[in-house]
Each structure stands twice: as C-alpha cells, then as structure tokens.
Amino acid sequence: MVEPVTRDGILIQARGLVKRFGDFTAVDGIDVDVRAGEAFGFLGPNGAGKSSTMRMVGCVSPPTDGELQIMGMDPRRDGPAIRARLGVCPQLDNLDPELTVRENLTTYARYFGIPRRVARERAAELLDFVQLAERAGSKVEPLSGGMKRRLTIARAMVNEPDIVLLDEPTTGLDPQARHLVWERLFRLKQQGVTLVLTTHYMDEAEQLCDRLVVMDGGRIVAEGSPRTLIERYSTREVVELRFAGETQEAFAGKLDGLAERIEVLPDRILLYVTDGDGAVAEVHARALTPASVLVRRSSLEDVFLHLTGRTLVD
Ligand SMILES: Nc1ncnc2c1ncn2[C@@H]1O[C@H](COP(=O)(O)OP(=O)(O)OP(=O)(O)O)[C@@H](O)[C@H]1O
Numbered sequence: 475m476v477e478p479v480t481r482d483g484i485l486i487q488a489r490g491l492v493k494r495f496g497d498f499t500a501v502d503g504i505d506v507d508v509r510a511g512e513a514f515g516f517l518g519p520n521g522a523g524k525s526s527t528m529r530m531v532g533c534v535s536p537p538t539d540g541e542l543q544i545m546g547m548d549p550r551r552d553g554p555a556i557r558a559r560l561g562v563c564p565q566l567d568n569l570d571p572e573l574t575v576r577e578n579l580t581t582y583a584r585y586f587g588i589p590r591r592v593a594r595e596r597a598a599e600l601l602d603f604v605q606l607a608e609r610a611g612s613k614v615e616p617l618s619g620g621m622k623r624r625l626t627i628a629r630a631m632v633n634e635p636d637i638v639l640l641d642e643p644t645t646g647l648d649p650q651a652r653h654l655v656w657e658r659l660f661r662l663k664q665q666g667v668t669l670v671l672t673t674h675y676m677d678e679a680e681q682l683c684d685r686l687v688v689m690d691g692g693r694i695v696a697e698g699s700p701r702t703l704i705e706r707y708s709t710r711e712v713v714e715l716r717f718a719g720e721t722q723e724a725f726a727g728k729l730d731g732l733a734e735r736i737e738v739l740p741d742r743i744l745l746y747v748t749d750g751d752g753a754v755a756e757v758h759a760r761a762l763t764p765a766s767v768l769v770r771r772s773s774l775e776d777v778f779l780h781l782t783g784r785t786l787v788d
Pocket residue numbers: 495498499500518519520521522523524525526527672674
C-alpha cells in the first residue's frame with residue numbers, strides 16, 4: 475500500500491473550514507488536526523455540524539471556505555484519490571438489501587478495482603472480524619440493527635483504508651449491540667487504523683476517542699483528550715439531586731456554598747464537588763430531603779453543560 479502523505483503525521487488538517495447552506499452556516503470556521511493512528515471524535519448535539527464536517531472530509535460535500543488537507547491532498551482537486559484511501563460508515567445504513575451479506579462486500583470491492591479473488595478473501599476475513607461469517611450467505615434485510623452496522627463497518631474496511639470515517643456509529647443500537655461495535659472499533663484502533671467519528675453520546679466519546687473536539691452551533695468550543703477536558707472543565711465528582719414537589723430552582727438557593735459550581739436543570743440539580751459523599755452529608759445537615767441522590771464521577775456531558783449551558787441529548 476502507498477504510504478500516506480502526511481505533514482508531521484497529520485492525516486487531516488482543517489483551517490477555518492466553513493460549510494454554508496444558503497444563508498445558514500452549518501460549520502463555522504473550524505481548525506482540526508487528526509494524527510495518524512489516533513481515534514478522533516467530533517462530539518456535539520444534533521445540528522452541531524458534525525455530519526457536515528464529516529461529509530467534507532469524505533469528499534462528498536465541497537467546503538464553502540477555508541482549507542482542508544487530507545493525507546496531504548486537496549478534496550476539491552483530489553477527491554477520487556482521497557476517497558480511494560478512506561473507509562466510510564455513514565449515519566444511515568445504505569447496504570444493498572437485494573444482495574447477500576458477502577455480496578455487499580464483494581460488490582463494494584469492485585468500485586475500488588479490487589480483483590474478484592482478492593475481494594472474496596478479504597470479504598471472508600472481514601466477516602470473521604465483525605462476527606458475521608455465519609450470515610455470509612443470508613440477505614441483509616433480516617439482520618439486526620447491530621449486525622447491519624457491523625456489516626457497514628466491514629464494508630468500510632474493504633479497500634484497506636488509512637482513515638475510517640464513522641458518522642454516529644452506534645446511534646439507534648441497543649446497549650449490547652453498541653458494546654460489540656465499540657469492541658470491534660477498539661480492535662481496529664489497536665491495529666493502527668485512524669478512526670474519525672462523530673457522536674452525541676458522551677460515553678462513546680470517552681470509550682473510543684484519544685482526542686476530540688466538542689462542537690456546538692458549527693463551532694469548536696473545546697478540544698483535548700476526554701480526561702483533560704473533564705479535568706479542565708469539571709470537578710472530580712458530581713452529585714445529582716432531584717427534589718419532588720416544587721421546581722428545582724426553589725431548592726437551588728438552599729444549596730449555596732455547597733459546591734464549586736451548581737447547575738439547575740428542569741428535572742435535577744447538579745453539584746460539582748471534589749467529595750460527593752461529603753456534599754451529600756452537608757445536604758442532609760441542612761435538613762433538605764431530595765427524592766433521589768446520585769453521586770457519580772464527572773463525564774463529558776458535564777464538560778458540554780459547563781461550556782454551553784445545555785445538555786448533549788435533550
Ligand atoms: N443539505 C443541507 N441543506 C440545508 N441545511 C443543512 C443541510 N445539511 C445540514 N444542514 C443543517 O446544518 C446543521 C448542521 O447539520 P449536521 O447534520 O452537520 O449536524 P450534526 O451535528 O451532524 O447533527 P446530526 O446528529 O443531527 O446529524 C443543521 O441545522 C442542519 O439542519
């Protein structure tokens with residue numbers, strides 16, 4: 475395989491990247507560097523501009539403005555050459571229901587000019603990898619959502635890509651199916667494949683991403699590893715209190731001085747603290763009796779809330 479052309483190990487570089495649809499700006503001047511071998515995430519709520527960014531990187535939607543270099547090439551000029559070295563797993567499964575599981579891979583391989591024999595071998599290996607070997611001869615339709623997603627991931631690997639783009643790889647899957655997809659993606663990462671994914675699940679971002687950018691309204695609001703983001707923008711622990719009866723605001727005033735920061739949401743109050751159990755003891759010492767109390771560690775959801783004042787999933 476040709477060595478990827480990189481600048482200092484950077485496979486994807488965006489500077490001031492913009493995507494507009496008419497008057498509407500979906501991606502508003504973002505700077506991104508994705509390094510070879512890392513799992514890089516775009517985390518943000520619906521409408522943040524993640525898919526629009528992925529489509530520009532996938533060379534299916536031209537940038538309106540700014541610079542974009544992928545493996546040292548320019549998508550405006552070198553789209554076909556870039557696409558040949560990308561694997562793409564779109565948000566909606568676009569598998570061919572007329573074909574069998576195996577044929578979905580071998581037919582796709584033909585678009586890349588892969589000889590039939592090689593395609594069959596590769597399809598067998600990939601079906602093994604995504605644990606669908608037993609379904610190779612069956613049609614796509616009866617597969618579960620998780621199986622279809624794994625097949626789409628296998629299809630994205632057919633051309634042995636340098637970069638795999640995954641748009642919301644586990645949206646719509648049940649917890650067990652999600653874990654299986656994560657586990658396979660984790661293995662790809664271990665094999666040195668560069669993964670670029672979008673997600674609005676903070677646990678997915680925490681599980682898979684070495685580095686990520688947090689997007690909101692077309693802009694990047696923070697960047698770093700999940701751990702550094704949590705350390706920078708949150709506290710060690712979070713206490714979630716739910717009060718029954720009146721609105722949560724009615725209780726917030728009674729919690730003054732209990733936490734480094736307090737967030738009041740419509741259904742709960744979050745106390746950002748170092749010592750969760752200590753804070754709970756203090757709540758009870760003030761004769762307050764929440765209907766439920768949960769002490770947990772901080773997550774990327776807290777980072778997003780701190781940066782934007784909103785939750786990731788409404
Ligand atoms: N082809 C289009 N024409 C007009 N507006 C668009 C188009 N594609 C996306 N948008 C708008 O751009 C904004 C960003 O959309 P985008 O799909 O990039 O967001 P996202 O972060 O990926 O969210 P989602 O998880 O819903 O896909 C949205 O407000 C969307 O309605």
